[in-house]
Amino acid sequence: xxxxxNLLFTPPLGILVAVLxxxxxxxxxxxxxxxxxxxxxxxxxxxxxxYEVGPFxxxxxxxxxxxxxxxxxxxxxxxxxxxxxxxxxLSFVPPIVAMIVVPFSDSVQVRDLDIGVLFVLSLAAVxxxxxxxxxxxxxNKYALFGAIRAVAQNVAYEIPLLIxxxxxxxxxxxxxxxxxxxxQTGSVLEGANWFVFTPWGFVAFMVYFITGMxxxxxxxxxxxxxxxxxxxxxxxxxxxxxxxxxxxxxYTNMLLMAxxxxxxxxxxxxLPFVTLGGSGFFIELMQVCIFLLKTYGLIFIMxxxxxxxxxxxFDQLMNFCWKFLIPVSMINLAVTAIVLKLGEL
Amino acid sequence: xxxxLREVVIGAKSLLVGMAITAKYxxxxxxxxxxxxxxxxxxxxxxxxxxxxxxxxxxxxxxxxCMMCQRACPSGCINIHAEKPEGxxxxxxxxxxxxxxxxxLCANCTEACPTSALEFSNExxxxxxxRHDFHFELVGRLNAxxxxxxxxxxxxxxxxxxxxxxxxxTQSPDSGE
Numbered sequence: 001x002x003x004x005x006n007l008l009f010t011p012p013l014g015i016l017v018a019v020l021x022x023x024x025x026x027x028x029x030x031x032x033x034x035x036x037x038x039x040x041x042x043x044x045x046x047x048x049x050x051y052e053v054g055p056f057x058x059x060x061x062x063x064x065x066x067x068x069x070x071x072x073x074x075x076x077x078x079x080x081x082x083x084x085x086x087x088x089x090l091s092f093v094p095p096i097v098a099m100i101v102v103p104f105s106d107s108v109q110v111r112d113l114d115i116g117v118l119f120v121l122s123l124a125a126v127x128x129x130x131x132x133x134x135x136x137x138x139x140n141k142y143a144l145f146g147a148i149r150a151v152a153q154n155v156a157y158e159i160p161l162l163i164x165x166x167x168x169x170x171x172x173x174x175x176x177x178x179x180x181x182x183x184q185t186g187s188v189l190e191g192a193n194w195f196v197f198t199p200w201g202f203v204a205f206m207v208y209f210i211t212g213m214x215x216x217x218x219x220x221x222x223x224x225x226x227x228x229x230x231x232x233x234x235x236x237x238x239x240x241x242x243x244x245x246x247x248x249x250x251y252t253n254m255l256l257m258a259x260x261x262x263x264x265x266x267x268x269x270x271l272p273f274v275t276l277g278g279s280g281f282f283i284e285l286m287q288v289c290i291f292l293l294k295t296y297g298l299i300f301i302m303x304x305x306x307x308x309x310x311x312x313x314f315d316q317l318m319n320f321c322w323k324f325l326i327p328v329s330m331i332n333l334a335v336t337a338i339v340l341k342l343g344e345l
Numbered sequence: 346x347x348x349x350l351r352e353v354v355i356g357a358k359s360l361l362v363g364m365a366i367t368a369k370y371x372x373x374x375x376x377x378x379x380x381x382x383x384x385x386x387x388x389x390x391x392x393x394x395x396x397x398x399x400x401x402x403x404x405x406x407x408x409x410x411c412m413m414c415q416r417a418c419p420s421g422c423i424n425i426h427a428e429k430p431e432g433x434x435x436x437x438x439x440x441x442x443x444x445x446x447x448x449x450l451c452a453n454c455t456e457a458c459p460t461s462a463l464e465f466s467n468e469x470x471x472x473x474x475x476r477h478d479f480h481f482e483l484v485g486r487l488n489a490x491x492x493x494x495x496x497x498x499x500x501x502x503x504x505x506x507x508x509x510x511x512x513x514x515t516q517s518p519d520s521g522e
Binding site: 046047051304308 | 353360363364366367368370371372373374375376377379
């Protein structure tokens with residue numbers, strides 16, 4: 001038994017198993033999230049959502065996926081064929097790669113990089129490039145408009161995102177994701193154990209959550225794909241699995257954003273009142289469940305927000321970022337630095 | 346500065362109010378009707394295609410074959426075939442053909458009818474693969490309805506062949522009213 005485990009989880013075959021697990025997880029995540037999103041959206045609008053395929057429509061996304069795979073990928077005349085095909089892959093792969101540093105539990109983490117936060121941020125930023133390439137290569141004015149908006153928006157929102165994460169990094173003194181989790185152990189009764197329970201941590205978390213929604217291009221910040229103005233924005237010309245990969249990329253980005261928020265601000269796989277010690281299989285399972293519960297709770301709130309608020313206008317979007325989020329996150333960073341320094345004295 | 350903070354607080358509060366509203370509706374009952382499985386009751390004012398009025402006492406129609414509706418129809422979509430069988434005093438309705446593809450639902454036929462034998466049906470589930478699917482035979486539909494209501498189907502079926510004189514006598518008091 002242990003021979004088999006060793007064979008399956010050590011390098012030559014282990015890499016394949018790890019990749020397979022990650023891909024399966026990401027695909028399942030997207031399928032489930034698409035279903036959950038449509039169901040929630042339906043109930044918020046007082047209709048049942050997917051309903052026909054399978055009990056309560058749970059097979060709807062499977063059927064949709066099959067349909068997408070069966071469709072022809074059309075490449076418009078005048079499009080840059082290579083870039084056109086590259087963009088969906090570029091939007092889909094980086095978030096999956098970034099998942100390798102996410103600590104699901106004490107030992108369920110592919111690599112605990114010393115620069116974990118930087119690694120995640122640099123890979124998440126590739127999404128902008130994918131959108132720009134998609135819009136540019138489509139040779140379609142709406143796609144290009146969507147791409148331009150995406151770049152303007154993501155570049156602006158990256159600043160408060162980085163600063164809010166930097167606040168957490170200051171607090172922990174490390175870029176390592178496992179260090180964040182370790183710093184948030186203990187009981188909340190003995191003092192703020194999770195970063196979000198401290199006032200500056202709460203502000204940083206809110207800023208991160210808002211900018212994270214903008215980075216994943218979700219409503220109310222879905223200017224790059226505003227249906228009513230730009231048909232579908234940057235993915236107007238994509239059909240079949242090209243479109244499907246953009247969708248997978250979006251939902252994987254959501255998952256990544258929520259899991260980073262969980263790790264940095266919400267105590268990772270720890271409960272607020274007790275620390276789960278030991279390293280048994282059961283403990284690990286509990287930790288993974290706690291982590292996923294927090295992550296999907298955040299995603300649930302993101303979906304809820306999406307179906308509540310109307311899309312912002314572009315000037316409102318930019319004003320909100322430059323006049324509110326950036327000053328607030330900068331002040332917050334300064335306050336954190338001062339408080340931490342005073343605490344040391 | 347104060348204005349700025351006030352705007353922030355009011356804005357944040359309005360966002361929370363909005364989310365509370367969607368949460369409330371998210372947990373309330375859905376209001377949609379699952380159409381092929383459920384149907385809502387249609388308003389009685391709805392104008393479907395015309396149908397013969399069913400006399401609930403004997404399961405028969407009230408038509409006296411006066412041809413007024415056929416003449417009143419501006420689109421010419423009504424085609425009545427009536428015969429006067431040997432020995433009968435009055436004409437007997439054999440078939441009432443309606444070409445619904447041409448009908449404009451103007452209600453001239455129902456207004457023209459001296460015995461109020463015509464009405465608009467509530468039929469809105471109409472679908473067909475060719476235009477011939479919308480040519481209706483109203484006498485047959487009436488008999489089917491009478492049968493579904495359990496109004497002595499045989500008795501209704503008997504008067505339809507024009508050779509039976511007794512059917513004509515039973516019908517004439519109704520239509521003469």
